[in-house]
Amino acid sequence: MKIKLYFENENAIAKSGIGRAMKHQEEALRLNNIEYTKDSSTKDYDILHINTVWYNSWRQARKAKRLKKKIVFHAHSTEEDFKNSFMFSNLLAPLYKKWLIHMYNFGDVIVTPTPYSKRVLESYHIHREIYPISNGINLNNFKKDAAKEKVFREYFKLAPEQKVIISVGWFFERKGFDTFCEVAEQLPEYTFIWFGDKLMSAPTNNIRKLMMNPPKNVILPGYISGDVIKGAYSNADVFFFPSREETEGIVVLEALASKTNVLVRDIPVFDGWLVDQENCYMGRSNEQFITLIKQIINKEVPELKEAGYEVARKRSLQYIGEDLRKVYESVLKR
Numbered sequence: 001m002k003i004k005l006y007f008e009n010e011n012a013i014a015k016s017g018i019g020r021a022m023k024h025q026e027e028a029l030r031l032n033n034i035e036y037t038k039d040s041s042t043k044d045y046d047i048l049h050i051n052t053v054w055y056n057s058w059r060q061a062r063k064a065k066r067l068k069k070k071i072v073f074h075a076h077s078t079e080e081d082f083k084n085s086f087m088f089s090n091l092l093a094p095l096y097k098k099w100l101i102h103m104y105n106f107g108d109v110i111v112t113p114t115p116y117s118k119r120v121l122e123s124y125h126i127h128r129e130i131y132p133i134s135n136g137i138n139l140n141n142f143k144k145d146a147a148k149e150k151v152f153r154e155y156f157k158l159a160p161e162q163k164v165i166i167s168v169g170w171f172f173e174r175k176g177f178d179t180f181c182e183v184a185e186q187l188p189e190y191t192f193i194w195f196g197d198k199l200m201s202a203p204t205n206n207i208r209k210l211m212m213n214p215p216k217n218v219i220l221p222g223y224i225s226g227d228v229i230k231g232a233y234s235n236a237d238v239f240f241f242p243s244r245e246e247t248e249g250i251v252v253l254e255a256l257a258s259k260t261n262v263l264v265r266d267i268p269v270f271d272g273w274l275v276d277q278e279n280c281y282m283g284r285s286n287e288q289f290i291t292l293i294k295q296i297i298n299k300e301v302p303e304l305k306e307a308g309y310e311v312a313r314k315r316s317l318q319y320i321g322e323d324l325r326k327v328y329e330s331v332l333k334r
Contacts, residue, residue, distance in 0.1 A: 001034065001035065001046050001047070001328060001329070001332065002035045002036065002037065002044065002045045002046050002047075003029065003034060003035065003036040003037070003045065003046070003047050003049050003328065004036070004037055004038075004039070004042065004045035004047065004048045004049065004069075005022075005025060005026065005029075005036050005037070005038050005049050005051070006038075006040060006048060006049065006050045006051065006052070006057065006060050007019075007022045007038075007051045007052055008052040008054050008055075008056045008057045008060075009052070009054065009056075010022065012200075013052070015197045015200065015223050016170070016200075017076070017135070017248075017249075017250045017251075018051060018052065018076050020135065020250045021051065021074075021076060021135045021250065022051065023138075024135050024136045024137070024138065024250075024317055024320065025049070025051070025074075025324070026038075027138060027317045027321075028136055028317040028318070028320040028321035028324060029321055029324065030321075031317055031318050031321050032318070032321035032322060032324075032325055034321065034324070034325055034328070036049075040056075040060065043067060045069065046069065046070065046332060047069065047070045047071070047072055047328055047331060047332070048060065048061070048064040048069055048070070048071045048072070049072045049074065049324075049328075050071065050072070050073055050074065050106075050107075051074040051076060052076075053077060053099065053100060053103045057103065058103065058106075061073075061103070061106035062106075064106075065106065070108050070331045070332060070334070071106055071107045071108050072107060072108065072109055072110075072111055072327060072328065072331060073103070073104050073106060073107030073109075073110050073111070073128075074110075074111045074112070075100075075104055075110050075111065075112040075117065075121055075130075075247075076112075076113070076247060077096075077100060077247070078097075078100070078117060078120045078121065078247060079093050079094070079096060079097035079100065080120055080245050081174065081245045081246060081247055082096050082097075083174065083245070084172065084173045084174040084244065084245070085170070085172040085173070085174050086172060086202035086203065086204065087202055087203070087204055087205075097124070100124070101124050101125075101126060104121070104124075104126050104128065105126060105127075105128065107128055108128070108331050108334060109128055109129045109130070109131060109327060109330070109331055110126065110128050110129070110130045110131070111130075111131050111132075111133050111324070111327060112130060112131070112132055112133075112247065113132065113133065113134055113135050113247050113248035114132055114134070114247060114248050114269055114272075114273070115132045115271070115272055116247075116268050116269040116270075116271060116272075117132070117247040117248070117269070118130045118131075118132045120247075131323075131327050133320060133323045133324065133327070134248060134253070134315040134320060135248055135250050135253070135315075135320075136253075136315050136316065136317045136319070136320035137250070137253040137254060137256075137257050137312050137315050137316060137317065138316075138317055139257050139312065139313065139316050141230065141257075142230060142233060142234070142254055142257035142258040142312075143234075144234045144258065144259060145227075145230065145231070145234070147227075148227040148228075148230045148231035148234070149231040149234055149235035150231070151227040151228055151231050152227070152228050152229075152230075152231030152232045152235050153231070153235065155228050156191075156193065156219065156221075158191065162191055163189070163190045163191065163237045163297050164190070164191045164192075164193060164232075164235070164236050164237055165184070165187075165190055165191070165192045165193070165236065165237060165238045165239075165240050165293060166192075166193045166194070166195065166232050166233070166236040166238075166239055166240070167180055167192075167193075167194050167195070167239065167240050167241055167242070167251075168194075168195045168196060168229070168251040168254075169194075169195075169196050169241075169243065169251060170196055170197065170200070171194075171196055171198065171203045171207050171211055172203070172207065173204055173206065173207055173244075174243065174244050174245050175196075175242075175243050175244075176241075176242030176243050176244055176265060177194060177207055177210060177211075178206065178207065178210060179242040179265075179286060179289070180192065180194055180218070180240065180242055181210050181214055181215055181218055182286050183240070183242075183286055183289045183290055183293070184214075184215045184217055184218045185215040185217075186286070186290050187217075187290060187293060187294070188215075188216070188217050190217065190237075190293070190297070191217055191219065192215075192217055192218045192219070192240075193218075193219045193220075193221065193232065193236075194218065194219070194220055195221060195222075195223065195224055195229060195232070196220075196222070196223060197222060197223035198211065198220070198222050198223075230258070233254060233255055233258035233260055234258040234259065234260060236260055236261075237261065237296070237297050238260070238261045238262075238263055238293055238296050238297065239252075239255035239258075239260045239261065239262050239263065240263045240289070240293065241255070241262070241263070241264045241265070242264075242265045242289065243264070243265060243267070244265060244267060245267065245269070246267070246269045247269065248269065249264075249269065249270075252264060252274075253311075253312050253315060255308075256279075256280075256308040256309060256311050256312040257309065257312035257313075259305040259306070259308070259309050260305065260308075261281070261296045261303065261304070261305065262279075262280040262281070262304075262308055263280065263281045263282070263283065263289065263292055263293065263296065264280060264281075264282055264283075265282070265283065265284065266282040266283065266284050270282070273311060274311065277301075277302075277304075278304065278307055279304055279307040279308045279310070279311050280304060280308055281296065281301070281304070
């Protein structure tokens with residue numbers, strides 16, 4: 001059994017969630033001794049596992065069909081998480097949905113990160129079997145490391161007593177960057193840091209204005225990798241993720257794996273794996289977010305880091321590779 005992994009425009013997506021998913025899939029297959037190739041021109045494979053939906057992805061799917069190869073289509077995108085993202089995304093969303101349905105129907109089966117995204121795709125009346133499999137997490141990459149935490153604090157010149165709230169993501173309304181700034185403005189005693197690529201986000205006017213003139217206690221360093229971001233995850237007092245729509249949220253898994261206090265917006269994608277006051281904290285309004293951040297930092301609520309880590313552990317890449325193997329084997333029997 002040989003898998004052809006396909007990601008279109010790898011360099012462009014490297015800083016995105018799909019870029020992380022690409023690395024995770026490779027590692028999951030390696031850990032499970034599943035042979036794979038990323039050679040887009042090869043015909044020597046049994047299953048095309050395709051992760052993107054643009055023109056060259058369409059060509060790859062068409063070619064695989066002509067060669068009578070099996071196709072696993074990985075559905076990372078939906079109309080719902082396309083909306084409220086960048087300039088004109090809402091205008092384009094209905095057309096994007098039609099294109100997604102067309103593309104996903106190339107698959108013999110579909111893989112998508114969560115039961116929620118599976119339900120969304122089922123509502124599109126795509127007549128394919130859909131498997132919910134997490135994007136997974138490399139636990140070794142997010143072990144607490146005092147040296148990396150020192151690098152993080154020195155990079156931002158943070159005083160030892162300074163309390164820090166972080167988030168990671170594109171500068172999209174959907175991601176809740178506006179909420180992040182509004183909450184920060186009400187908590188001037190804390191430092192808020194939003195990590196995310198500024199150039200690739202194509203923000204709406206509202207988000208662009210916030211980026212140009214954020215609250216005084218908000219730092220926007222852009223996209224940062226390596227020890228700084230890993231130290232940020234484990235050293236932050238709160239990982240605050242106010243996103244309004246996701247298919248999973250890999251950065252949430254990264255925060256959980258780092259044993260960070262996690263605060264998310266209460267949205268359907270987290271149903272069934274994140275539980276308020278058990279392995280994370282959830283809020284629905286700015287007032288709730290403000291109260292919870294204060295309570296977490298002042299230790300007025302129970303610490304849930306270990307329970308959160310257990311969520312990430314169950315989604316380690318070893319397990320994800322095992323789940324993908326089952327899907328591949330079932331496809332080959334069709």
